[in-house]
Amino acid sequence: MKVLVAVKRVVDANVKVRVAADNRGVDLTNVKMAMNPFCEIAVEEAVRLKEKGVATEILVVAVGPKEAQEQIRTALALGADRGILVEAADAQPLAIAKILKAIVDQEKPGLVITGKQSIDGDNNQVGQMLAALTGMGQGTFASEVNVADGKVKVTREIDGGLQTVELKLPALVSTDLRLNEPRYASLPNIMKAKKKPLDIKAPADFGVDVAPRVKTVKVEAPAARKAGIKVKTVEELVAKLKNEAKVIQ
Amino acid sequence: MSVLVYAEHDNASLKAATLNVVAAAQKIGGEITILVAGSGCGAVAQQAAKVAGVAKVLVADNAAYAHQLAENVSALVAEVGKGYKHILAAATTTGKNFLPRAAALLDVQMISEISGVVNATTFQRPIYAGNAIATVESAQAINVLTVRGTAFDPAAAEGGSAAIENLSTATDAGVSSFVGEEIAKSDRPELTAAKIVISGGRGMQNGDNFSMLYKVADKLGAAVGASRAAVDAGFVPNDMQVGQTGKIVAPELYVAVGISGAIQHLAGMKDSKVIVAINKDEEAPIFQVADYGLVADLFQAVPELEKLV
Ligand SMILES: Cc1cc2nc3c(=O)[nH]c(=O)nc-3n(C[C@H](O)[C@H](O)[C@H](O)COP(=O)(O)OP(=O)(O)OC[C@H]3O[C@@H](n4cnc5c(N)ncnc54)[C@H](O)[C@@H]3O)c2cc1C
Numbered sequence: 001m002k003v004l005v006a007v008k009r010v011v012d013a014n015v016k017v018r019v020a021a022d023n024r025g026v027d028l029t030n031v032k033m034a035m036n037p038f039c040e041i042a043v044e045e046a047v048r049l050k051e052k053g054v055a056t057e058i059l060v061v062a063v064g065p066k067e068a069q070e071q072i073r074t075a076l077a078l079g080a081d082r083g084i085l086v087e088a089a090d091a092q093p094l095a096i097a098k099i100l101k102a103i104v105d106q107e108k109p110g111l112v113i114t115g116k117q118s119i120d121g122d123n124n125q126v127g128q129m130l131a132a133l134t135g136m137g138q139g140t141f142a143s144e145v146n147v148a149d150g151k152v153k154v155t156r157e158i159d160g161g162l163q164t165v166e167l168k169l170p171a172l173v174s175t176d177l178r179l180n181e182p183r184y185a186s187l188p189n190i191m192k193a194k195k196k197p198l199d200i201k202a203p204a205d206f207g208v209d210v211a212p213r214v215k216t217v218k219v220e221a222p223a224a225r226k227a228g229i230k231v232k233t234v235e236e237l238v239a240k241l242k243n244e245a246k247v248i249q
Numbered sequence: 250m251s252v253l254v255y256a257e258h259d260n261a262s263l264k265a266a267t268l269n270v271v272a273a274a275q276k277i278g279g280e281i282t283i284l285v286a287g288s289g290c291g292a293v294a295q296q297a298a299k300v301a302g303v304a305k306v307l308v309a310d311n312a313a314y315a316h317q318l319a320e321n322v323s324a325l326v327a328e329v330g331k332g333y334k335h336i337l338a339a340a341t342t343t344g345k346n347f348l349p350r351a352a353a354l355l356d357v358q359m360i361s362e363i364s365g366v367v368n369a370t371t372f373q374r375p376i377y378a379g380n381a382i383a384t385v386e387s388a389q390a391i392n393v394l395t396v397r398g399t400a401f402d403p404a405a406a407e408g409g410s411a412a413i414e415n416l417s418t419a420t421d422a423g424v425s426s427f428v429g430e431e432i433a434k435s436d437r438p439e440l441t442a443a444k445i446v447i448s449g450g451r452g453m454q455n456g457d458n459f460s461m462l463y464k465v466a467d468k469l470g471a472a473v474g475a476s477r478a479a480v481d482a483g484f485v486p487n488d489m490q491v492g493q494t495g496k497i498v499a500p501e502l503y504v505a506v507g508i509s510g511a512i513q514h515l516a517g518m519k520d521s522k523v524i525v526a527i528n529k530d531e532e533a534p535i536f537q538v539a540d541y542g543l544v545a546d547l548f549q550a551v552p553e554l555e556k557l558v
């Protein structure tokens with residue numbers, strides 16, 4: 001079974017981003033970029049499926065700028081077999097899903113794995129949209145994935161606890177934080193990854209229009225909280241909460 | 250102008266999150282219809298009909314919708330939603346699961362987790378873990394939106410008398426089935442609706458120590474939350490995680506105990522009215538957002554707190 005993993009290049013999770021002075025976005029000059037953490041979990045899950053003999057080939061796809069090749073190479077170093085970069089800046093989830101659908105149609109993977117959300121756009125859309133366009137069942141926010149007998153059983157993290165669903169293959173899974181702990185790439189594997197195939201494509205190759213449907217009018221910093229105080233004792237804390245903040249009785 | 254609001258429920262009662270979505274719908278303007286999809290969900294429809302400001306309730310009562318399977322619900326929403334200008338759902342794990350799928354079926358670019366309505370086609374939403382607020386504008390024929398509950402004061406649960414209409418359409422996409430669920434049972438208020446939330450982090454050291462927080466919570470009528478580190482370590486279940494990728498809360502009072510204050514945690518609680526931090530490390534970033542900070546060992550401070558509240 002072939003597994004397709006969608007990965008996105010994003011700001012590193014440890015970076016505290018700042019809104020750009022022109023309010024048109026955030027300031028990304030000289031900011032460290034990385035693979036979206038949920039996509040790392042997606043790659044890891046695919047690699048584990050391959051180690052178990054369930055997956056035979058792992059294809060990684062990124063839609064993004066030229067530099068997103070770095071994230072594809074990282075995935076290749078972690079164990080993916082080949083990559084496709086579809087060069088497009090700022091594509092929105094529906095367009096990304098359409099590109100991925102075209103690739104799914106060509107490659108016919110048995111399982112597609114995406115992250116549940118990317119930590120920059122925080123949209124939490126691409127996986128579900130791709131599932132809609134391909135007609136696949138979707139196991140979103142997965143914390144456990146078991147493939148057997150032409151089906152995949154997915155345990156999902158939901159607001160009330162956990163839910164388990166069973167999907168016919170081909171299916172789509174989106175990863176939550178506790179699905180696995182991604183490994184680090186070893187140096188020899190990083191070297192080997194440089195030789196693995198990586199195709200560069202354009203949205204037009206798939207007949208997809210990536211013009212934005214939703215326009216960003218402006219981007220602002222959130223309202224700042226006013227500075228607080230330190231209290232010395234629990235008594236003082238409780239007194240403040242009762243008499244000053246009036247949030248407890 | 251017409252707005253379709255998807256009801257969040259468990260087939261027995263309407264979840265409070267729906268009221269926040271109705272409030273967002275009221276800000277957008279136009280006639281509001283609530284869609285209740287479920288199985289044996291008549292009581293939910295009755296409650297939805299009473300919500301203030303709602304004109305109509307549509308009910309799709311069918312086994313295919315019993316567990317809110319995204320494949321089935323999204324097909325229904327895409328079908329029913331065609332006739333509306335706006336389709337809204339709560340940014341809960343239910344809404345986040347099916348609504349993007351419905352949007353794609355409608356060929357609409359959805360807008361996730363709006364925190365503000367500027368006008369009927371312009372919305373605000375947090376990006377980068379809430380470190381930036383984007384104002385976005387859509388010129389699409391239909392606007393498909395999830396709504397961040399904490400950003401909208403709930404509409405009144407009573408006062409309306411909407412007409413209830415049954416839908417006969419039922420779609421079972423046939424690609425997914427429900428196997429089972431483990432729903433956490435608690436007598437404490439729901440995390441996202443509680444007026445007071447007390448959360449524990451890695452500093453709690455283990456799951457048993459959370460009983461210290463439960464005791465304080467029960468005295469205050471509070472809900473108990475956790476950081477990702479506490480959930481990952483297995484101290485408490487996943488439904489308690491507060492943060493960018495967990496639940497978003499904005500109570501009157503948020504007490505962070507043994508939590509360092511990583512950006513991803515702050516994303517889930519920094520709109521709380523009053524924030525208290527109890528941490529033994531005075532450099533912990535949580536103190537930067539705390540109204541009241543107490544530098545102390547939680548194993549002393551929390552039992553003391555329990556006595557004093
Ligand atoms: C401030 C700001 C302004 C923006 N303005 C615009 C704008 O004006 N116009 C515009 O077109 N876009 C704009 N964007 C980009 C856009 O909002 C998102 O980055 C894009 O819509 C993708 O959404 P997401 O990554 O949040 O998807 P999610 O649905 O959260 O991602 C979930 C998963 O889907 C997969 N995935 C997501 N994206 C990709 C990808 N590119 N390649 C491969 N897999 C992927 C991954 O597996 C990922 O884990 C802007 C972004 C920001 C932050």
Ligand SMILES: Cc1cc2nc3c(=O)[nH]c(=O)nc-3n(C[C@H](O)[C@H](O)[C@H](O)COP(=O)(O)OP(=O)(O)OC[C@H]3O[C@@H](n4cnc5c(N)ncnc54)[C@H](O)[C@@H]3O)c2cc1C
Binds near residue numbers: 037476506512545
């Ligand atoms: C993609 C991604 C998504 C994430 N999503 C989330 C999310 O949704 N929610 C979330 O919370 N995190 C999230 N995180 C994780 C986040 O980055 C932090 O790792 C996490 O919040 C840390 O949890 P913590 O504060 O409990 O642990 P730590 O950072 O280890 O802090 C523990 C704190 O406890 C204090 N402490 C220890 N012992 C005591 C004591 N006896 N008395 C008093 N204080 C004590 C310490 O001083 C320290 O400040 C995410 C990370 C990533 C990369």
